[in-house]
Amino acid sequence: MTLWLLFKTFFLTGLLSFGGGYAIIPVIEAEVVKYGWMSTRQFTDIIAVASMSPGPIATNSAIVVGYETAGIVGAVVSAVAMVLPSLAIILIVAAFFSKVNDNRTVKSAFYMLRPIVVGLIAYAAIKFALSSHMIGSLSIHSISLIIIFFISLIALAKLKAHPASIILFAGLAGIALYS
Amino acid sequence: MKKEWKLLLDIFITFFKIAPVTFGGGYAMIPVIEREIVTKKQWLEEKDVTDVFALAGSVPGAVAINSATFTGYRVAGVRGAFAATIGVMIPTFLIVLLLGIFYIAFKDNPKVDAAFEGIRPAVVAMITFAAYKIKGSALIDKTTIVAFILSVFLLLFLQVHPMLLIIGSAFLGIILVNIRAKLGKETSIDARENQLDYFMGANI
Numbered sequence: 031m032t033l034w035l036l037f038k039t040f041f042l043t044g045l046l047s048f049g050g051g052y053a054i055i056p057v058i059e060a061e062v063v064k065y066g067w068m069s070t071r072q073f074t075d076i077i078a079v080a081s082m083s084p085g086p087i088a089t090n091s092a093i094v095v096g097y098e099t100a101g102i103v104g105a106v107v108s109a110v111a112m113v114l115p116s117l118a119i120i121l122i123v124a125a126f127f128s129k130v131n132d133n134r135t136v137k138s139a140f141y142m143l144r145p146i147v148v149g150l151i152a153y154a155a156i157k158f159a160l161s162s163h164m165i166g167s168l169s170i171h172s173i174s175l176i177i178i179f180f181i182s183l184i185a186l187a188k189l190k191a192h193p194a195s196i197i198l199f200a201g202l203a204g205i206a207l208y209s
Numbered sequence: 210m211k212k213e214w215k216l217l218l219d220i221f222i223t224f225f226k227i228a229p230v231t232f233g234g235g236y237a238m239i240p241v242i243e244r245e246i247v248t249k250k251q252w253l254e255e256k257d258v259t260d261v262f263a264l265a266g267s268v269p270g271a272v273a274i275n276s277a278t279f280t281g282y283r284v285a286g287v288r289g290a291f292a293a294t295i296g297v298m299i300p301t302f303l304i305v306l307l308l309g310i311f312y313i314a315f316k317d318n319p320k321v322d323a324a325f326e327g328i329r330p331a332v333v334a335m336i337t338f339a340a341y342k343i344k345g346s347a348l349i350d351k352t353t354i355v356a357f358i359l360s361v362f363l364l365l366f367l368q369v370h371p372m373l374l375i376i377g378s379a380f381l382g383i384i385l386v387n388i389r390a391k392l393g394k395e396t397s398i399d400a401r402e403n404q405l406d407y408f409m410g411a412n413i
Contacts, residue, residue, distance in 0.1 A: 042372065044269065044270055045269055046269060046372055046375045046376070047269045047270050047271070048269055048375065048379075051271065052335075052336050052339040052340070054371075055336070056364065056371040057371040057372055057375070060370060060371055060372075071329075074329050074332055074333075075312070075316070075325050075328070075329070076309075076312075077332050077336075078325065078328045078329070078331075078332050079305070079308050079309055079312045080305060081332065081335060082308055083301060083304045083305040083308050084228070084229045084300075084301050084304060085228065085271075085273065085298075085300075085301025085302070085304070085305060086271030086272075086273055086274060086301075088271060089271055089274065089298075089301075090301065090305040093302060093305050093306060093309065094305060094306075094308075094309040094312070097306060097309045097310070097313070098309065098313055102306070105302075105306055105309070109298065109302055112270075113270065113274055113294060113298065115269060115270065116268055116269055116270025116271070116274065116275050116278065117278055117290065117291075117294055119268045119269065119270075120264070120265075120268055120275060120278045120279050120282065120290065121278075121282065121287060121290060123264065123268060124264075124279060124282050124283075124290075134386075134398075135383055136267060137386075137398040138382045138383045138385070138386035138387065138396075138398055139379040139380075139382045139383050140267070140379075140382065140398070141353070141382045141385070141386055141396060141398045142353070142356060142378040142379065142381045142382030142385065143375070143378050143379050143382060144343075144346065144347035144348075144353065145347050145348055145353040145354070145356040145357040145360065145378075146356060146357070146360045146374055146375060146378040147343065147347060148340050148343055148344050148347045148348060148357050149356070149357045149358075149359075149360030149361045149364065149374075150360065150364070150371055150374070150375075151336055151339050151340035151343070152337075152340045152357075152361050153360075153361055153364040153365060153371075154336050155333050155336040155337045155340060156361075156365065157365075158329065158332060158333050158336065159330075159333045162326075162329035162330065162333065164329070164330050164333060175326075175329070175330045176330065178327055178330040178331060178334075179330035179331070179333055179334050179337075180334075182330065182331040182334035182335070183334040183337060183338060186334060186335065186338045187338060187341075193335055196331050196334070196335065197328055197331055197332075199331075200327045200328045200330065200331035201324035201325070201327055201328050202324070202327070203327040204323045204324040204325065204326045204327020204328060205320055205323050205324050205327070207323070207326075207327060208322075208323035208326045208327065209319055209320050209322075209323035
């Protein structure tokens with residue numbers, strides 16, 4: 031039953047994965063919380079694990095969610111479910127249409143999809159900021175989290191730091207500050 | 210027959226080796242694909258690479274995996290598509306699985322717990338930066354800016370399911386552009402790019 035739910039969830043997620051991994055995070059989050067597999071806060075940690083590894087972030091998070099929910103079989107089922115829709119669509123498109131990206135209807139769909147993708151990513155950021163107690167209530171703890179947030183943001187934007195190294199440094203800061 | 214299996218194995222191994230490079234977004238693969246697939250193997254021509262990545266970005270799913278699937282198909286049909294897809298997925302699958310196993314084994318350790326307390330705001334920063342980077346190519350006129358603000362409102366305050374929003378917006382885009390065309394108004398639907406730059410670094 032769990033395996034079927036994992037398959038269904040990640041098949042739908044794979045089918046709707048437009049605009050890169052971060053845009054689909056709210057979809058996965060909504061589903062894992064709905065089925066009681068984990069909390070939003072735990073899911074933030076999964077995103078961190080997924081960002082430390084090479085490979086697409088959405089597929090990576092699906093694999094970790096699958097593993098945590100139903101072991102190695104769960105991980106395989108989630109990965110396969112995630113990639114099947116793209117595989118099928120590419121085979122169909124490659125066989126029947128040579129230039130889908132020149133198609134007017136596809137372009138029109140993307141005209142509205144793109145801003146919604148930005149909205150989904152912004153929503154993911156707000157939701158994770160709330161669940162990790164960064165925003166919502168003010169305390170010395172929340173201020174220290176906000177400082178880590180801004181240092182990370184500057185490192186990404188100005189220093190072009192690699193996400194994996196940012197996670198490493200943030201982790202060290204966490205051990206120094208909170209243990 | 211034997212020759213075909215050799216080609217499929219070759220496709221599988223080539224993408225198996227490329228996969229760890231997908232660190233840092235699917236488009237990080239472009240120079241590697243050019244070197245391995247165009248220069249070394251001569252499976253594709255230089256001009257095909259643009260086509261491959263344009264298509265990989267227009268269908269759902271990760272660009273890194275999609276571009277492998279499409280290249281595999283170009284080289285050896287449906288079987289080639291499967292060989293490339295499986296090849297590109299296995300290394301990253303194993304790496305993330307290993308990390309996941311470590312995470313689950315140690316997450317209750319107080320030190321690991323403290324580390325994740327620090328990591329969570331860094332994740333929020335990574336996501337914020339992803340939104341910031343793509344806003345330029347997405348929020349191109351008044352309509353798209355209103356759509357962006359409205360989508361955040363619908364998600365946060367009315368708890369609209371993200372899936373519904375994605376499907377709805379695609380249809381809305383098609384309807385809107387067509388209505389405007391009937392009214393004689395042009396919508397600039399030609400993505401202003403450098404298409405390949407579009408979601409660069411979004412770690413797709």
